[in-house]
Amino acid sequence: xxxxxxxxxxxxxxxxxxxxxxxxxxxxxxxxxxxxxxxxxxxxxxxxxxxxxxxxxxxxxxxxxxxxxxxxxxxxxxxxxxxxxxxxxxxxxxxxxxxxxxxxxxxxxxxxxxxxxxxxxxxxxxxxxxxxxxxxxxxxxxxxxxxxxxxxxxxxxxxxxxxxxxxxxxxxxxxxxxxxxxxxxxxxxxxxxxxxxxxxxxxxxxxxxxxxxxxxxxxxxxxxxxxxxxxxxxxxxxxxxxxxxxxxxxxxxxxxxxxxxxxxxxxxxxxxxxxxxxxxxxxxxxxxxxxxxxxxxxxxxxxxxxxxx
Numbered sequence: 001x002x003x004x005x006x007x008x009x010x011x012x013x014x015x016x017x018x019x020x021x022x023x024x025x026x027x028x029x030x031x032x033x034x035x036x037x038x039x040x041x042x043x044x045x046x047x048x049x050x051x052x053x054x055x056x057x058x059x060x061x062x063x064x065x066x067x068x069x070x071x072x073x074x075x076x077x078x079x080x081x082x083x084x085x086x087x088x089x090x091x092x093x094x095x096x097x098x099x100x101x102x103x104x105x106x107x108x109x110x111x112x113x114x115x116x117x118x119x120x121x122x123x124x125x126x127x128x129x130x131x132x133x134x135x136x137x138x139x140x141x142x143x144x145x146x147x148x149x150x151x152x153x154x155x156x157x158x159x160x161x162x163x164x165x166x167x168x169x170x171x172x173x174x175x176x177x178x179x180x181x182x183x184x185x186x187x188x189x190x191x192x193x194x195x196x197x198x199x200x201x202x203x204x205x206x207x208x209x210x211x212x213x214x215x216x217x218x219x220x221x222x223x224x225x226x227x228x229x230x231x232x233x234x235x236x237x238x239x240x241x242x243x244x245x246x247x248x249x250x251x252x253x254x255x256x257x258x259x260x261x262x263x264x265x266x267x268x269x270x271x272x273x274x275x276x277x278x279x280x281x282x283x284x285x286x287x288x289x290x291x292x293x294x295x296x297x298x299x300x301x302x303x304x305x306x307x308x309x
Contacts, residue, residue, distance in 0.1 A: 008025075011024060011085070011101060011115060011118065011120075012024050012025055013105060013114075013115060015114040015116060016109075016114055017031075017081060017082070017114050019031050019032045019033075019034065019081070020082070020114055020116055023114065023115075023116045023117070024115055024116055024117050024118070026117075028117065029082070029084070029116035029117040031081075031082060031116065033134070034134055036136060036137050037134040037135060037136055037137060038134060038135055038136075038137050038138075038140060039132065039133075039134055040073055040076050040078040040132070040133045040134060040135055040140060041130065041131070041132050041133075042069065042072035042073060042130070042131050043069070043128060043129065043130045043131070044065075044068045044069040044072065044128070044129055044131070045126065045127065045128045045129070046061065046064055046065045046068065046126065046127050046129075047124070047125075047126040048061075048124065048125035048126060049124075051064070052064060053169060054125075056125065057099075057184075058096045058097070058099040058100035058103065059099055059100070059102075059103040059184075060184035060185075061100060061125075061127070062100045062101075062103040062104040062107065063103060063107060063184055063185045063186070064183075064184060064185075064186060065085075065104075065127050065129050066083065066104060066107045066108070066111070066129060067107075067185065067186030067187065067188055067260065068129075068186060068207060068260070069083065069129040069130075069131040070083075070111055070113070070131055070188040070190075071186060071188040071189070071205045071207060071260045072131065072205060073131055073133040073188070073190075073193075074188040074189045074190045074192070074193035074205060074262060075141070075193060075203055075204050075205040075262055076133075076135060076140045076141055076142070076193070076203075077135055077139060077140055077141040077193045077194055077196060077197040077200075077203070078133035078134060078135045078140065078193070079112075079133050079134055079135065079190070079194065080111055080112060080113045080131060080132075080133045080188075080190065081112075081113060081114070081132055081133050081134060082113055082114050082115075082116045082131075082132040082133075083108065083113050083114070083115050083116070083129055083130065083131050083132070084115070084116060084117045084118045084129070084130040084132075085104070085115060085117075085118035085119075085127065085128075085129055086118050086119045086120075086121075086127065086128040086129075086130075087118065087119070087120045087121075087126075087127045088120075088121050088122070088123040088124060088125065088126045088127065089120065089121075089122060089123070089125060090122070090123065090124060090125055091122075111188065111190070113131070135197070136197070139197045139198065140197075141193075141196060141197060141200050141202070141203040141264075142202065142203075142220075143202050143203070143204055143216055143217050143220040144202060144220045144221065144222060145200075145201035145202040145221070145222070145265065146201055146202040146217045146218065146220070146221040146225060146265040146282055147201060147221060147222070147223050147225060147265070147282060148223065148225050148282050148283055148284050149267065149268060149282065150201055150265040150266055150267055150268065150281070150282040151265075151266050151267075151268050151272075151278055151280075151281050151282070152214075152227060152229070152263070152264075152265060152266075152278070152279055152280040152281060152282060153263070153264045153265075153266050153272060153276045153277065153278055153279065154206075154210075154234075154235065154261050154262070154263055154264075154276060154277040154279050155189055155192035155196070155261060155262040155263075155264065155273070155275065155276045155277075156187070156189050156192070156259065156260065156261025156262060157182070157187070157235070157237075157261070158182075158235040158236060158237045158238075158253075158259075159206075159210065159234060159235060159236060159237060159252075159253035159254070159256070159259050159261065160236055160237045160240045160249060160252035160253035160256055160259075161176075161178055161179040161181075161182035161183070161237030161238070161240070161259075162179070162182040162183040162186075162256060162257070162258035162259055163252040163253075163255075163256025163257065163258065164176070164179045164237065164240060164243075164244065164252055164256075165179040165180055165182065165183035166183075166256075168180070173243065176239060176243075178237060178238050178239075179237065182237060182258070182259070183258060186207075186258065186259075186260040187260065188205075188260065189205075189260070189261060189262045192262050192273060192275070192276070193262060195273040196262070196264055196266075196273065199264075199266055199270050199271070199272065199273070200264040200265060200266050201264075201265045201266060201267060202217050202220070202221070202264070202265045203262055203263065203264040203265070204216055204217055204262070204263050205260055205261070205262055205263070206257070206259050206260070206261050206262075206263050207257060207258060207259070207260055208257045209254070209255045209256060209257040209303060210253070210254045210255070210259070210263060211254050211255050211290055211297065211301075211303040212255065212257075212303040213263060214227060214263060214290065215289060215290070215303060217263070217265060218289055218290075224284075224285040225282050225283065225284070225285060226282075226283050226284070226285050226286040226288065226289055226290070226291065227280055227281075227282060227283070227289065227290045227291065228280050228281050228283055228291050228294070229254075229279055229280040229290065229291065229292045229293070230279060230280055230293060231250055231292055231293050233277060233278060233279045233280070234250065234253050234254070234277075234279055235253075235277050236249050236250075236253050237253070240252060240253070247298075250292075251298070251301055254292070254297075254301075255301050255302060255303055264276075265282055268281075
């Protein structure tokens with residue numbers, strides 16, 4: 001099977017969205033932007049041996065890829081519309097590709113997006129996904145609006161499970177079904193993102209770790225600010241404390257990454273959508289950018305995932 005047969009067999013599907021004029025199979029895709037909307041575009045990657053194990057299950061690879069990519073749209077308050085996929089395969093293992101494609105298409109249907117194009121090549125196992133969505137004009141939520149007086153809110157399930165699953169992969173912890181679920185199947189928080197369009201001052205998804213991504217909001221803020229977090233308000237994934245102890249559980253939750261919740265700075269007077277966790281507040285600048293229960297973060301903590309390491 002050559003590249004073109006692979007694409008036609010596993011990745012070519014008729015677009016469901018009538019805004020798609022030419023989809024997968026042409027030199028480029030053509031779609032018609034919606035009136036009174038702005039287009040939101042992001043790109044993400046998953047590389048075996050870097051973001052996932054070298055021996056990676058196809059359904060997990062597909063779920064992490066599309067979940068990671070679409071989470072960026074959720075963080076902007078966007079509605080997802082289309083994806084483009086670039087896939088590099090060391091060998092054409094038909095069974096692996098078939099399961100990958102099946103899961104990828106299932107998730108496209110679930111999240112309401114059309115695969116409108118992409119590329120395949122031979123090389124180390126990796127994939128790059130371009131995600132395209134839209135948001136009503138002027139309603140995208142960026143990172144720059146955090147300000148003193150805001151409350152800090154978290155929207156999504158819980159924290160730390162994906163990081164704890166790395167210990168399972170490294171054989172230092174026994175398997176745990178929920179930790180595996182958090183690692184392999186990230187859930188973009190679209191409903192919350194849309195609900196926060198005219199509520200949040202600033203927003204980000206915490207794919208690289210809560211503290212590190214929180215620092216992006218602090219650094220982009222137009223006014224200097226510091227953050228006070230409350231540990232008792234942090235939603236921890238099941239069994240983290242029992243297996244790892246409170247300190248390590250908090251470290252994994254606040255710095256581990258791969259959680260894909262939305263972190264939002266919201267004025268204290270705003271009506272906040274139900275289902276969020278208030279985890280702290282934004283205050284006037286202090287000596288430390290982030291305080292946990294009134295104390296600096298432990299010096300031994302790395303704030304989050306560093307793509308250059």
